[in-house]
Amino acid sequence: MLTKTLPFNKQQIEEIIKKYPTPFHIYDEKAIKDNARRLIKAFSWSSGFKEYFAVKANPNPYIVKLLSSMGFGADCSSLPELIIAEKAGISGDNIILTSNNTPAEEFIYAKKLGAILNLDDITHIDYVDKHAGLPEIISFRYNPGPLKGGNAIIGIPEEAKYGLTRDQLFEAYKTVKDRGVKRFGLHAMIASNELNADYFVDTAEILLELISEINKSLHIDFEFVNLGGGFGIPYRPGDKSLDLEYISSKIKEVYDKTVLSCGLKLVKIFMESGRLITGPYGYLVTKAIHKKEIYKDYIGVDSCMADLMRPALYGAYHHITILGKENEKPVKKYDITGSLCENNDKFAIDRMLPKIDIGDILVIHDTGAHGYAMGFNYNGKLKSAELLLKEDGTVKQIRRAETIDDYLATIDFSGL
Ligand SMILES: *Cc1c(COP(=O)(O)O)cnc(C)c1O
Numbered sequence: 001m002l003t004k005t006l007p008f009n010k011q012q013i014e015e016i017i018k019k020y021p022t023p024f025h026i027y028d029e030k031a032i033k034d035n036a037r038r039l040i041k042a043f044s045w046s047s048g049f050k051e052y053f054a055v056k057a058n059p060n061p062y063i064v065k066l067l068s069s070m071g072f073g074a075d076c077s078s079l080p081e082l083i084i085a086e087k088a089g090i091s092g093d094n095i096i097l098t099s100n101n102t103p104a105e106e107f108i109y110a111k112k113l114g115a116i117l118n119l120d121d122i123t124h125i126d127y128v129d130k131h132a133g134l135p136e137i138i139s140f141r142y143n144p145g146p147l148k149g150g151n152a153i154i155g156i157p158e159e160a161k162y163g164l165t166r167d168q169l170f171e172a173y174k175t176v177k178d179r180g181v182k183r184f185g186l187h188a189m190i191a192s193n194e195l196n197a198d199y200f201v202d203t204a205e206i207l208l209e210l211i212s213e214i215n216k217s218l219h220i221d222f223e224f225v226n227l228g229g230g231f232g233i234p235y236r237p238g239d240k241s242l243d244l245e246y247i248s249s250k251i252k253e254v255y256d257k258t259v260l261s262c263g264l265k266l267v268k269i270f271m272e273s274g275r276l277i278t279g280p281y282g283y284l285v286t287k288a289i290h291k292k293e294i295y296k297d298y299i300g301v302d303s304c305m306a307d308l309m310r311p312a313l314y315g316a317y318h319h320i321t322i323l324g325k326e327n328e329k330p331v332k333k334y335d336i337t338g339s340l341c342e343n344n345d346k347f348a349i350d351r352m353l354p355k356i357d358i359g360d361i362l363v364i365h366d367t368g369a370h371g372y373a374m375g376f377n378y379n380g381k382l383k384s385a386e387l388l389l390k391e392d393g394t395v396k397q398i399r400r401a402e403t404i405d406d407y408l409a410t411i412d413f414s415g416l
Helices: 010-019 029-042 061-069 079-087 104-113 124-131 166-178 197-218 244-260 275-281 310-314 404-408
Strands: 024-028 050-054 073-076 095-098 116-119 137-141 183-187 222-226 268-271 282-293 297-301 320-322 332-337 346-353 361-364 385-389 395-399
Touching: 010 282, 010 361, 024 029, 024 275, 029 050, 029 061, 029 244, 029 275, 029 385, 050 275, 061 073, 061 079, 061 275, 061 385, 061 395, 073 079, 079 095, 079 104, 095 104, 104 116, 104 124, 116 124, 116 183, 124 166, 137 166, 137 222, 166 183, 166 197, 183 197, 197 222, 197 244, 275 282, 310 346, 320 346
Parallel strands: 024 385, 050 073, 050 268, 073 095, 095 116, 116 137, 137 183, 183 222, 222 268, 297 332
Antiparallel strands: 024 282, 282 297, 282 361, 320 361, 332 346, 385 395
């Protein structure tokens, strides 16, 4: 069984807390870099392979810049995310705008940055043409509908709001080709937090076969296929990580069978993962401040769902370690709760853990993606700080905690 480990111990965290009080998310720079290298190595057979980090998963420009230094691009889905990518020093076709229901300003800004536009609907061709002018390179998002089963978080493709149908794709590429677009890509994202490796091989096969067909019918060469994100991570101690080397070797087989045997020009393989890239390498560090025994036993911590929504939102499992009690037996059953006036504000329900005392430091694992990013201010809860545990062991604060002034900043009190 895989166990969950930490890149720090109790003593190190106690030192950090002296300067940066709990709660905070802390990201492990070395592990993020090692993981990035592993992904690049797994796809080294594929010339031009690129991962565009899904900024939405961890929209901190320090993290985005760190990933850019490893050769990654940025996948953005809003204007602020485009600006974060820009601030991190990323530009041109190292940015993809994969958005949906997109307002004109975003297309205009993305085009100004030279980003690749990944369009979500056939009507967006005219919309982009009117507001920003069509760029040289365009990609479309494919929704395979009944041709593909779905998975739990993203749902079945037929019910999903994203992408173009198969027939629309042929029409869309023809339209943009006729209007002078020169370079083409195809995108799909049909999974979320998926741990079945074959799912991604299937996606690659669907896309690569489709571009062969579109190539035959419209005589256009594709520069890339984008497999999307959705690569899962092992949140539970027993989960197995995705075998990237296996996925890559299977995709190579599909590539040889489609692109090479059809005589297509080189097609680059892109990914736009978030969770896979940073998810396992972030930790929410929080302190036990209350202990309550009623019909159940509760431990109240100084963090809440403002800092990590996944358990409340999806019933997601996040592993919890009590610092200094790593080797103690799980003898007590607890609900670990935040302070929101919502009964689902719990990081864990009926979790067997070592006996917890007030003042204990709890580390909630796997918060490096869709953790801080998803938080909100409901109930006047302020979002935590973000720290980077650097390769040399030092710690840098990469975002301070929110203050009450931040929370009130959008109100003009002079009108009261
Ligand atoms: C959310 C999202 C991603 C990233 O998803 P992960 O599960 O973090 O890999 C990538 N692309 C698109 C279009 C998304 O909506």
